[in-house]
Amino acid sequence: MRLTPLQQEFVLHFGEMGSRWGINRTVGQIYALLFLSEQPLNAEQITTALGVSRSNTSMGLKELQAWSLVRLRHLPDDRRDHFTTPDDLWEIVRTLVAERKKREIDPTLTKLRELEMQGPRGDNYAESRIAELRELIETMTGFYEEMEKLETERLVQLMTLGSRLRGVLETGRSLNPFAKSKKGRAASKGK
Amino acid sequence: MRLTPLQQEFVLHFGEMGSRWGINRTVGQIYALLFLSEQPLNAEQITTALGVSRSNTSMGLKELQAWSLVRLRHLPDDRRDHFTTPDDLWEIVRTLVAERKKREIDPTLTKLRELEMQGPRGDNYAESRIAELRELIETMTGFYEEMEKLETERLVQLMTLGSRLRGVLETGRSLNPFAKSKKGRAASKGK
DNA sequence: CAGTAATTTCTGAAACAACAGATATTCCTT
DNA sequence: AAGGAATATCTGTTGTTTCAGAAATTACTG
Numbered sequence: 001m002r003l004t005p006l007q008q009e010f011v012l013h014f015g016e017m018g019s020r021w022g023i024n025r026t027v028g029q030i031y032a033l034l035f036l037s038e039q040p041l042n043a044e045q046i047t048t049a050l051g052v053s054r055s056n057t058s059m060g061l062k063e064l065q066a067w068s069l070v071r072l073r074h075l076p077d078d079r080r081d082h083f084t085t086p087d088d089l090w091e092i093v094r095t096l097v098a099e100r101k102k103r104e105i106d107p108t109l110t111k112l113r114e115l116e117m118q119g120p121r122g123d124n125y126a127e128s129r130i131a132e133l134r135e136l137i138e139t140m141t142g143f144y145e146e147m148e149k150l151e152t153e154r155l156v157q158l159m160t161l162g163s164r165l166r167g168v169l170e171t172g173r174s175l176n177p178f179a180k181s182k183k184g185r186a187a188s189k190g191k
Numbered sequence: 192m193r194l195t196p197l198q199q200e201f202v203l204h205f206g207e208m209g210s211r212w213g214i215n216r217t218v219g220q221i222y223a224l225l226f227l228s229e230q231p232l233n234a235e236q237i238t239t240a241l242g243v244s245r246s247n248t249s250m251g252l253k254e255l256q257a258w259s260l261v262r263l264r265h266l267p268d269d270r271r272d273h274f275t276t277p278d279d280l281w282e283i284v285r286t287l288v289a290e291r292k293k294r295e296i297d298p299t300l301t302k303l304r305e306l307e308m309q310g311p312r313g314d315n316y317a318e319s320r321i322a323e324l325r326e327l328i329e330t331m332t333g334f335y336e337e338m339e340k341l342e343t344e345r346l347v348q349l350m351t352l353g354s355r356l357r358g359v360l361e362t363g364r365s366l367n368p369f370a371k372s373k374k375g376r377a378a379s380k381g382k
Numbered sequence: 383c384a385g386t387a388a389t390t391t392c393t394g395a396a397a398c399a400a401c402a403g404a405t406a407t408t409c410c411t412t
Numbered sequence: 413a414a415g416g417a418a419t420a421t422c423t424g425t426t427g428t429t430t431c432a433g434a435a436a437t438t439a440c441t442g
Contacts, residue, residue, distance in 0.1 A: 004314045006306060010321065013302045020295050022213060024400065035324075038316040043419070053402045058420060079410065080418060089327045104211050111204045115197065123195045126227040130201065133226075136280045143350035146357075154360045159334035166337075168359060169345050215430065234389075244432045249390060270440065271388065383442105390437070399428070407420070412413100 001049040007036050011050070023063065026052050030060045031069060031085070040073040040082035068095050090152045101144065109137050192240040198227050202241070214254065217243050221251045222260060222276070231264040231273035259286050281343045292335065300328050 011032040018028030029050050047057045064070040070083045112134040202223040209219030220241050238248045255261040261274045303325040
């Protein structure tokens, strides 16, 4: 398989960013390639397109599956595994956030609760600091869980509220500019 | 400097999590130690408390400064640098998010725009996929910028909206349960 | 403008991660 | 059950990261 110049550049960028994202170059490249590929690709195609070893591709795909970032597809009359990324980008974001939370936040939240369970140990400052941190993480993960429940449509609606966000948070103010409220019709210009 | 058992356990946990957070063990430990320390600490104290080399401490502090995660403090009659973390945890979160965005998102957004600037190249699927990704990132960073502008109080208010979040997004519904609206007082049962 | 304390940078060793090629396993076909 | 295609795992090599200790630099003190 041969890449177009556009695909090439995109793939190389994702490879370079890999290390910042906590994955290796090959994993980044495989993901980028699948992301830009209209058809699902098999391991062989990925290997030749990226010019990496077959084994490297295999490990990369395994890692991407552990992240639930690729899906397996089977084509008729072909028993090779073919891989794609979801068409819906918001679904990809949801997956990414969920996985990162699972790996980067949850273990710490568990540990903090564990430390608190062991009861007061007379280390007052540290204890209060830990409690505060736990509360903050709980607040944030609680918010995350609420957002996770929203359908994509509502989520986008929330994200594109823009400057109206501030207004919504002021008690008594409605999101509907036509609702009965003195300040109701503020801020209406979208992008 | 000698650590209490509570500090010890917390510090070790942050060290272990370091690799998942994209920092090394020592950096994680230094941060954890400073986080639990009521007084600012100097490099020497950190070194003995963690049992690492002086040079390692120096590199770790440099890295934490690059992340803007620690602040420098000078005590009277002492020319050594002393380090602390902010008292306000929300400030820490803001810093973390801002830095991660800068390192993990912005370069890719720039690259995507760059690719689009090079104009259509007849690679239709890839082009539309890239445009879609850029739009999504712009939506998310736009939302982030709005949240960044909120004072902490409002931010916490937003995050603790809970199930009312859904209600707020339904056009015409006010955040104020007493506002005049037929559906106004719906959605009050918690989890 | 020495002398010394504090900090940073250099150096090499050890641990770890990434990778290609070879070998082994799985799973389908007949 | 044998053959063969697809995939996964093992093995050794290369590259990278982490770290301590040494050397160099910087920044104060008298």
